[in-house]
Amino acid sequence: MNFEHFIKKEMEPQDYDILLPYFKMRYSHTCENILVSNFMWKDYYHTHYIRDDHGLIWLMEVDDQPVTMVPVCAKEDLKHYFDVAEAYFNEVLHSKLTVCLADKEAVELLDLDHEKYDILTVRDYYDYVYDAEKLRTFSGKAYHKKKNHLNAFKKAYEGRYEYRSLSCGCHHDEIMAFLRKWEAQRDLEDPFHRDEYELNGIDYLLSNCGYLDYKMGGIYIDGELQxxxxxxxxxxxxxxxxxxEKANPDIRGLYPMICQQFLCHEFPDAELVNREDDMGLEGLRKSKMSYNPIYLEEKYEIRQK
Structure with a gap:
């Protein structure tokens, strides 16, 4: 296959406005369909891409092996760009095609031959999707414990806390200082060091906010970001x-508080909330289930045999 007409390059912040239209060609409810997320994790996956006018193909690495995600294009073009990705892997990278984090709709649209591909569901990377209004109100029996924690926080810190919308220009250093402190408090054990890459990714977003589009907010207690x-x-x-979403783990009710207030102030019109996956971490899975998802967005891995 001739790839000369494709543009190949590493992701850079100034690419945001160029790449964003591709993400409007087909909407999926997975967090991978959000361009900001791909910028945040680009160093973790050593992300590059190739593109032409109608489709975008990711070039990434996991454990020093080339992988990709579902091509970013219109539904009717998905099979074509899947074939392009496969040809690029086979002919240029001299590797079999591996597609990570494929959404269910894409798998159904591709309708691949199981004689040629292994298609595996990956529970650790299912996204948790919630009713936004429930998280803004924590109403109902299912949220009784969350409401109790929230009320305990409000009572304990009455007159001492406030929610603030944040901007990278004014709050970059303050946010990163808080996150480094949070990381030290949590003492996380992750053999893949995703927490370290996550914080570096947030720093990257903050450093390049002039190019990127996202919202931020924080809860302050006695004037300090918590x-x-x-x-x-x-x-x-x-x-x-x-x-x-990060909060001081020693303050009861702070996590549901930032969850609620961030939605109320920044996304009042949202009907659904995707709070991403749990990465297979037991504590994170328990936490995400405690917010009562209305469904899990399935994801798959596609491997060329």
Missing amino acids: AFSLGVYGKVEKMAVIHV
């Missing part, structure tokens, strides 16, 4: 995608 969230809103899907 909880932080960052997300993006998809108008067509009416879905808020929460890429980052």
Whole structure:
């Protein structure tokens, strides 16, 4: 296959406005369909891309092996760009095609031959999707515990806390200082060091906010930042995608507080909330389930045999 007409390059912040239209060609409810997320994790996956006028193909690495995600294009072009990706992997990278984090609709649209491809569901990377209004109100029996924690926080810190919308220009250093402190408090054990890459990715977003589009907010107690969230809103899907949510783990009720307030102030029109996956971490899975998702967005891995 001739790839001469494709543009190949590493992701850079100034590419945002060029790449964003591709993400409007087909809407999926996975967090991978949000361009900001791909910028945030670009160093973790060593992300590059090739593109022409009608489709975008990711070039990434996992464990030093080339992988990709579902091509970003219109539904009717998906099979074509899947074939382009496969040819690029086979002919240029001299590797079999591996597609990570494929959404269910894409798998159904591709309708691949199981004699030629292994298609595996990956539970660790299912996204958790919630009713936005429930998270803005925590109403109903299912949210009784969350409401109790929230009320305990409000009572304990009455007159001492406030929510603030944040901007990267004014709050970059403050946010990163809070996140580094949060990281030290949590003492996370992740053999893949995703927490370290996540914080570096947030720093990258903050450093390049002039090019990128996202919302941020925080809870302050006695004037000090104690909880932080960052997300993006998809108008067509009416879905808020929460890429980052961190809070002082020693303060009861602070996590539901930042969850609620961030949605109320930054995404009041959202009907759905995607709070991303749990990465297979037991504690994170328990936490995400405690917010009562209305469904899990399935994801798959496609491997060329």
